[in-house]
Amino acid sequence: MAITQEMKPVLESATIRLGHAPNKPRKRAVWEWKIVGRAVWDAFVKLSPRKMMGNPVMFVVEIGSVITTLLLFKASSVFKFNLQITLWLWFTVLFANFAEAMAEGRGKAQADTLRKARAETIANRLVGSDEVVEKVPSSKLKTGDLVYVSAGEFIPSDGEIIEGVASVDESAITGESAPVIRESGGDRSAVTGGTRVLSDRIKVRITSNPGETFLDRMIALVEGAERQKTPNEIALNILLAGLTIIFLLAVVTLQPFAIYSGAPQTVFVLVSLLVCLIPTTIGGLLSAIGIAGMDRLVQHNVLAMSGRAVEAAGDVNTLLLDKTGTITLGNRQASRFVPAPGVTEEEMADAAQLSSLADETPEGRSIVVLAKEKYGLRGRELGSSDAVFIPFSALTRMSGVDFNEFQIRKGATDAIATYISQNGGKMPAEVRATVEEIARSGGTPLVVAERSRGALGVIELKDIVKGGMKERFNQLRAIGIRTVMITGDNPLTAAAIAREAGVDDFLAQATPKDKMDLIRKEQAEGKLVAMTGDGTNDAPALAQADVGVAMNTGTQAAKEAGNMIDLDSNPTKLIEIVEIGKQLLMTRGSLTTFSIANDVAKYFAIIPAMFAGTFPVLNALNVMHLKTPGSAILSAVIFNALIIIALIPLALRGVKYRPMAAAVLLRNNLWIYGFGGIIVPFVGIKLIDMLITRVGLA
């Protein structure tokens, strides 16, 4: 069905409502006007000292602003200068608050749409053990309650299906508009409050109390209400606080030195110097970076239960990836027909096709497709009169067709061998050789036989490795991450697929316990492990892993064990999660470097301005040739404030990340943010100085 022009808005609105398209994150504009408006207001609200205390750097700026504001009332010959300094100091604080509010605003917008999904619904709760139903508001549901949900109704709260099958529209949570199947038992039984049943009727046991539902947690997460500082953020905050104290000492003691030298300074000048020196750029943007990092995950449809997990993702050494669905496409496909001696390829293909015409399994269909594509054999309609299909049974482990006088069977090697010997034949050695060769190369051999002619040949079924996986694993290797493929296949097959996919290692015939042991072993070596999982038997391993990403389609147990949930249920997402984790740390580190490097230029602007009046020789340090002492100091303060605004987009988007070795990455970032951090303010302060002297502000 083609998407018509009229349908497009509908599709788009489905996406926009959720703020993201499935699988592919929508590039958000940094400046969305609705968010900007709210952020401006919030910037003022955040001036409350109680809120500022959490950020020592900006708190110092606020105290400085208050002091200069109070001193404004003292008559001064340089009132115009003092006023401007005071205003720009306030702007510095406001800009930092604005950055944080912008980051929060993006989450808040998302939370608002989620809240709509949480809107009160009426649930049909079962009373006692009878099939008696009472209507209660969804907010009254408690863990253990049983409810019925019918087609068209919203599922009132998180729960587990204990009876029935239904197709569910989960777009409110995942953004994916295609309905998903949920059924009792197995790994697809969890349902989420706020999603809608499209067909059938299910009986659900509620698994969460009011206020603790998945949707509630999701809202809290995207809003950043529960945001706690992550370990690296705490460490960085300590570094910044330490630097602030050092600069406080440097500036406070400068006044005695200045008095000794006969050039005492005004409080306005000293506060300006202090504010320019302390790392306001990173201090002002730090929490915005953290919030934006979480937000980026949300845009990728991943919910991180803690910021700690996001940071851990950046540190991951080993990725455990399930083979099926992650590395390979879900199903095996026929890739080759190898005829037995004395059988032509066409005969073999014909027999293979006949045996599979009624085989509705994906493997069976792929045989028909291969016969058509490679040998031009079209599908035939076989009347039920002259053909009897033999479905696969666990007993015979074969399937096939009885057609006229022919009896064609296909199945695993030993099953067919038994079939042939029952009919007085023998499996030719060549066929056995082919079978072994296919198994060794990672394929699955299916032998085709006819009752009277014996073995006709072998069909090779192969796992199809998803496109681009090899490149991604190469990228991961380049950043020092080892990938391990987990599979239930035998070691031979696993090795072949591992080679083809380009993973570093594999765990064959893996049981949940093997998986757990592997994680423990890696962790004992000091490595951090990330994995994805969806089944209940994955839960212990998900809990043990440093980064455990549960698929949203998975069971409640899996979702609770992991520390992230992928709403798209796309296991490959792990790679993006790692990148987002790294990007988060890199953004912090780079802006810290930038912020500190900036100080060099600010010294060269302010120190000569402070003392050149008394010691004209110090003008030699005025390398930027700033017009007057007043314009120099003002320019530095203005630059210091504006750079916060200028870097908001970078803080929200994160610095660019491309997979490469740490040494190269560091060199590049040192050039851009270290060296650039030294140069940029020289240029910026000079330009501002030219501008404000031109318009007569200084």
Added chain:
Amino acid sequence: MTANGWLQIFLFFGLVLLVTKPVGLFMTRVFNRERTFMDPVLRPIERLLYRVTAVDEDHEMRWTEYAISMLLFSLVSMIVLYLMERLQGYLPFNPQKLGAVNPPVLAFNTAASFTTNTNWQNYAGETTMSYFTQMAGLAYHNFMSAAVGIVLAIAFIRGIARRQMQTIGNFWVDLVRCTLWVLLPACIVGALVLVSQGVIQNLRPYDTVKLVEPMQVQKVGPDGKAAVDAQGKPVMETVTDQIIAQGPVASQEIIKELGTNGGGFYNANSAHPFENPTPLSNLIELVLIFAIGSGLTYTLGRMTGSQRHGWAVWAAMSILFFAGVTVAYWAEARGNPMLAGTDQKVSALQPGGNMEGKEVRFGIANSALFATVTTDASCGAINGWHDSFTPIGGLVPLANIMLSEVVFGGVGSGMYGMLIYIVLAVFIAGLMVGRTPEYLGKKIEAYDVKMAMLVVLVFPLVILTFSAISVVAGFGTSSILNPGPHGLSEIIYAFTSQAGNNGSAFAGLTTNTLWYNAAGAVTMLVGRFLMIVPALAIAGNLARKKYVPPSLGTFPVTTPLFTVLLIGVILIVGALTFFPALSLGPILEHLLMAAGKTF
């Protein structure tokens, strides 16, 4: 600058490079308690010491026990030295009959000074200290404060190298082994070599000799100032005799350099011909100052299993050394712009450049080199007057100390000072590559950063605070002999030198006063012990951590890039902290001198 001058600088540095590996390797064996060729002689002595002092040599200490042992040991040693100074009149080996060190606050300052490996001297050795005090008090501390520094560096390195362990070694065992194996043998041999060059070693009373030519000198009044008569004319007197001080100099000289102590037997320190008679003795003393600091970089590499990292750290130190010596040598060789027109060129007849306050035996290159080396390390020995250097030449020693003396540094203290910078550099670098920062497999977390920042804070806290008080309070400014920016430089230098446990002085400042003695003592104690304790805390914390194997995603600490980053962090932290103060001191003085004004 001359080719000959550079040749001597390179010769010196070549020798430092040469001793790095053997010294480092030897120390590794000593502190790992492995066999060395000296064991047959020293092991019995060591065992005896443990038996007498009831030390269990197999007992391992947590960082807290290690720190407390070190602090108690230092406290007791300090009190003993104080009492010795005050009671030396009653003690033997005092041919000059010197009385108690007075005032008591001077004795306190000196006790703190030698305990902290600073050797700041508000007194002149030959007129204040008896031979007994010099030998049993000051030389003892020269050995012990050096040993304490070295074992702390070793404890820190163990913290990095050990995995999931609670302990970082045994303080007493480390101290004993450091003294017996490393310091004593080297000093016995070294002292004899110095004696061969003419350094004296005796217990004789001072000699009195007749001057060849009687001299007229200005009389000194009872207030200690030069005497003037009613008309303001100087009162002169004729001197016909000279007293030549004697003493056990060589034994003290050798540990003064090897242990980066720097406290001279005589007031003139290594400029005195009995302490440093020949160019060869000068070279030996210079190499000794760097020997252990440089060797420790090798020990770092060896013990942590990353020799290349050891060399990367060594390279950072070397680059900073060359930067310093180049600027100092250039500034001094360039001469004084105020004397433009006068011949300041190098020739067969004169060394050229700014020779004020320098020994003709050593000339420009070796004086600039000595000033750089003694402040790169926290030695503080001098062979020329830093006060008389040009403003930029004098800025080099000052800046070296302000960078926390991590260029080879004080024995041990340079290494753990550097390790603090490495922790910070690695932290920033780790974030920039998108990983929780790691250093040689150990994650650097909030606790480590907090302790590292505490260490970094100590310097600006004591230097800037005490200097600021001194330049505005009467009790501070009354000591200033040179006005203007030079006076500011002198005060800042005094507190910087004491905070850095260096001990060299800019002079020009009367520091034997209640304020400077007391504030100085506090500065030295804070500068030493407030840095050591958080550094040990990091060591203990790192030892506990799990080892994370390096991967391509880990920022390597073995590359030139790491060296550059480390230098960058050192310079940025130092420059940002002290630039405002320096701009009103040496920088302003330099610019004013260029404009024709001196102080």
